[in-house]
Amino acid sequence: MIKIPENVADLVTYEHGKRFEVITEKFRPEEIAKLSSNENTNGASPKALAAMQEAIKDSHWYPDPACLDLRRKIAAKFGVGEENIVVGNGSEGLISNICRAFFESGDELLTSINSFVAVYITARAANIPCIKVPMKEGYKLDLDAILAAVTPKTKAIYLANPNNPTGTMFAAPEFAEFMSENSRDILVILDEAYYEFARYLSPDYPNVSFLDYDNIINLRTFSKAYGLAGIRIGYGVANEPIINALLKVKLVFEPSVIAQAAGGGAIEDEEFLQRAVENNKQGLDYFHREFSDLGLPCFESFANFVMIEFPDSERAMEISSKLLEHGVIVRPLKSFGLPHCIRITVGQPWENELCVRAMREIL
Numbered sequence: 001m002i003k004i005p006e007n008v009a010d011l012v013t014y015e016h017g018k019r020f021e022v023i024t025e026k027f028r029p030e031e032i033a034k035l036s037s038n039e040n041t042n043g044a045s046p047k048a049l050a051a052m053q054e055a056i057k058d059s060h061w062y063p064d065p066a067c068l069d070l071r072r073k074i075a076a077k078f079g080v081g082e083e084n085i086v087v088g089n090g091s092e093g094l095i096s097n098i099c100r101a102f103f104e105s106g107d108e109l110l111t112s113i114n115s116f117v118a119v120y121i122t123a124r125a126a127n128i129p130c131i132k133v134p135m136k137e138g139y140k141l142d143l144d145a146i147l148a149a150v151t152p153k154t155k156a157i158y159l160a161n162p163n164n165p166t167g168t169m170f171a172a173p174e175f176a177e178f179m180s181e182n183s184r185d186i187l188v189i190l191d192e193a194y195y196e197f198a199r200y201l202s203p204d205y206p207n208v209s210f211l212d213y214d215n216i217i218n219l220r221t222f223s224k225a226y227g228l229a230g231i232r233i234g235y236g237v238a239n240e241p242i243i244n245a246l247l248k249v250k251l252v253f254e255p256s257v258i259a260q261a262a263g264g265g266a267i268e269d270e271e272f273l274q275r276a277v278e279n280n281k282q283g284l285d286y287f288h289r290e291f292s293d294l295g296l297p298c299f300e301s302f303a304n305f306v307m308i309e310f311p312d313s314e315r316a317m318e319i320s321s322k323l324l325e326h327g328v329i330v331r332p333l334k335s336f337g338l339p340h341c342i343r344i345t346v347g348q349p350w351e352n353e354l355c356v357r358a359m360r361e362i363l
């Protein structure tokens with residue numbers, strides 16, 4: 001009998017957002033809005049699609065392990081060197097590589113509760129203790145409390161900005177203070193999965209990178225604003241020693257030929273990006289207006305989703321189930337430690353309207 005290590009045996013796997021089948025098999029509504037996984041309902045970047053089509057014919061070749069074409073394109077966009085960019089199988093793949101590259105036995109990861117659950121799971125799978133600090137009012141990350149929880153064992157601090165699932169953001173001055181007080185020996189993993197949306201929504205979104213601090217890595221993804229969640233491609237920006245460590249531990253041939261090509265097409269697709277961030281802004285405004293009108297507490301979001309709070313978990317579950325009957329798939333947040341809340345991704349205007357109409361009827 002193979003002994004499964006305790007950290008794997010008791011690991012609770014990631015509960016993903018419900019897919020179309022949950023509705024089509026049961027209710028057969030006329031229209032379905034899948035607003036459960038913060039995907040991009042504008043579709044995928046056309047430039048990424050074209051680049052993938054072109055790359056398919058190279059499927060019999062292994063990908064470039066150094067991913068140079070893509071790293072150069074990303075570097076050029078941000079005015080840094082290719083030695084400052086690493087790419088991976090989505091930001092989740094990069095988080096997994098970070099766990100392998102920097103942690104030694106006894107090191108701990110420090111973060112917040114009610115944040116991106118896949119990080120807790122990835123750390124546990126790698127046998128890294130993950131210390132979670134409570135949030136402050138309004139479901140905001142408490143950067144002061146996180147700093148106060150640092151111990152000699154803290155190797156890295158993970159901060160999602162904006163945070164998933166709350167959509168809240170910390171602004172530039174708060175983050176500058178945090179960085180100036182944090183030890184330079186502690187790696188700050190700044191997960192900016194919703195970077196493009198947040199930058200469009202707020203002039204106060206922090207613009208901080210390795211150019212300011214040598215102990216930070218910015219994680220970004222093509223899954224959200226560029227509509228490539230199914231392809232698995234993301235990137236990290238950091239100083240050369242951090243990037244080199246990550247290049248050493250990555251799977252030799254990750255990401256795939258297709259994924260590298262997709263990223264290269266997407267990063268040049270300003271037109272699609274503009275459409276996605278503008279649609280998101282309109283959708284957020286609409287949700288905030290309509291949900292406030294319905295008396296539902298809906299927190300200001302800087303990402304491509306909103307979080308709504310209900311009096312208790314029963315009500316949140318009931319609303320999520322009833323929305324399914326109306327063809328609307330949302331995300332109940334029990335697995336994020338917020339059982340009384342649900343998260344709704346911004347969709348196309350007709351999807352947002354379907355959701356609000358359904359909510360109005362249910363309430």
Ligand SMILES: Cc1ncc(COP(=O)(O)O)c(C=O)c1O
Binds near residue numbers: 160234
């Ligand atoms: C904060 C955060 N980080 C990372 C990810 C995963 O991104 P990727 O698809 O690049 O792995 C998500 C996806 O929902 C997220 O919300």
